[in-house]
Amino acid sequence: MDTNDLYLTLNDGNRIPRIGYGVFRMTDPAVCEHAVAEAIKAGYRLIDTAAAYGNxxxxxxxxxxxxxxxxxxxVTTKLWITDTSYNGARKGxxxxxxxxxxDYxxxxxxxxxxxxxxxxxRALGxxxxxxxxxxxxxxxxxxxRMADFLFFNDRKPAVNMVECNAFYQREYDKRYLHEHGIVMQAWSPLAAGHAELLDNDLLSHIAGVHDKSIPQIVLRWLTQRGVVPVVKSANPERMRQNLAIFDFALSDEEMAAIATLDAGRTCFSPRDTGEAVHDFLEQAMTYSV
Ligand SMILES: NC(=O)c1ccc[n+]([C@@H]2O[C@H](COP(=O)([O-])OP(=O)(O)OC[C@H]3O[C@@H](n4cnc5c(N)ncnc54)[C@H](OP(=O)(O)O)[C@@H]3O)[C@@H](O)[C@H]2O)c1
Known part of the structure; x- marks a missing residue:
């Protein structure tokens, strides 16, 4: 992989841009339309939405x-849980x-x-x-879940999109997906703007070496691992800044240093217990899509 290519090839032969723009939590239609228009103007060619985002x-x-x-x-969209069934998928x-x-x-x-x-x-296929x-x-x-799924299905997913950032790196998950020819996309690549990430000393030092910002270092680190980040900013200057990551490279030492930041767990609400999943599903079923 040339880490400065602007596209990756998926296992179905289609190409995906190496970085995308996401619109989660942009519920005001005028704000969302304006932001996406600015993002396309800035140069984004992947726009990530979902039925559940309401936009x-x-x-x-x-x-x-x-x-x-x-x-x-x-353009990416996503089927919500309430439509996740054979009949529901087509309707959704x-x-x-x-x-x-x-039309597609x-x-x-x-x-x-x-x-x-x-x-x-089956319906998506x-x-x-x-x-x-x-x-x-x-x-x-x-x-x-992916292993179970791959074992019993012939048609492989082209991607799996998961939370991934400098504090939750998921190296094992990424390697597992890559072994199966599946691209990992990263949501909340800046940990949703978490101050601890945007103020981190190590990232700040590496940013200084390259005359880049911390978000640029994190986004570059993701793309250099073969991961496709989907980042959000409402600010056109930051939109452009987040795209300007294909004119420099992190050294092996810098990649290894960033690897030490991994805390190995989600920056958001964990879903690793029955109660947590139950509460999540209870809320999810109330979404109107
Ligand atoms: N599939 C899923 O389950 C799932 C879940 C969550 C998110 N996502 C996708 O991933 C996308 C991104 O995730 P996210 O919105 O949670 O978080 P994110 O992209 O990690 O972070 C966005 C936050 O970082 C700030 N930011 C962006 N660029 C910056 C920069 N250069 N300097 C300083 N601050 C910067 C933004 O503020 P400003 O807007 O003020 O710049 C915003 O507060 C979503 O929009 C959505 O498409 C998917």
Whole structure:
């Protein structure tokens, strides 16, 4: 892999940009449409939304209004838990396409590893064959769920999108996915702007060496590991800054130093107990998608 290429090739032959722009928590349609328009203007070619974000209509409007050809913008959306079943998936995808005002998406993900994701995967495969989604994949699948899934399914996910940042590096998960030809995408690559990450001494030192910012170091570190970060900023200057990571490289020593920052656990709410998953699902089922 040339770490300065702007695209990676997925296991289905499609190409994915090496960095994307995400719109989680942008619930105001005007704000979201404006932000996506600015992001495309800044140079992002991957826009990451989801049925559960409630902003697919605004994303579609921004993509259409951008003046950039549809086939040059890689649009991801995600199927919510309430639609994660064989019959639900088609309804969910048709609703997403209608909201986006598009006749296909570039990447369609099963947003969470809950409900009937086996049935949903069969439906996604059919919709991929019909051209409604160019690539299909998973989101938030841990290696044990992924292993089970890969064992019993012929069609491989093109990606798995998981939380990944300097404090939660998931090297094992990444290696496992790469061994199976699956690209890892990183959500919350800046730990959602966590002050401890943006003030970290080691990252600040490396940033100084390269005359870059800490976010640029973290995003570069991810892409250099073969991971595709999906980053959010509402600020056009930061949008551009976060993209300017393909004109320098971190040394092996710097990569190894950053590896020491791994705390090995989520920066957000863990979902490693029955109670935590139960509470998450109870809340998730109330989302209106
Ligand atoms: N699949 C999933 O389950 C899942 C879950 C969570 C997120 N995601 C995806 O991942 C995307 C990104 O995650 P995220 O929004 O949680 O967090 P993030 O991208 O890690 O961090 C965003 C925060 O960092 C700040 N920021 C961005 N660039 C900066 C810079 N150069 N300097 C200083 N601060 C900077 C932003 O503030 P400003 O806006 O003020 O710049 C914002 O507060 C989401 O939008 C979504 O598409 C997916």
């Amino acid at each position: 697919e209509r605004a994303v579609g409007a921004a993509v259409r209004g951008s003046g950039v050809a549809r086939n040059e913008i890689f 995808v048709e609703r997403s396409l209608e909201q986006l005002g598009m 998406v570039d990447l369609l993900l099963i947003h969470q590893p809950y409900n009937d994701y086996y049935g949903a995967w 059919e919709m991929q064959d019909e051209g409604l989604a160019r690539s299909i994949g998973m989101d938030n699948f841990t290696p044990d």
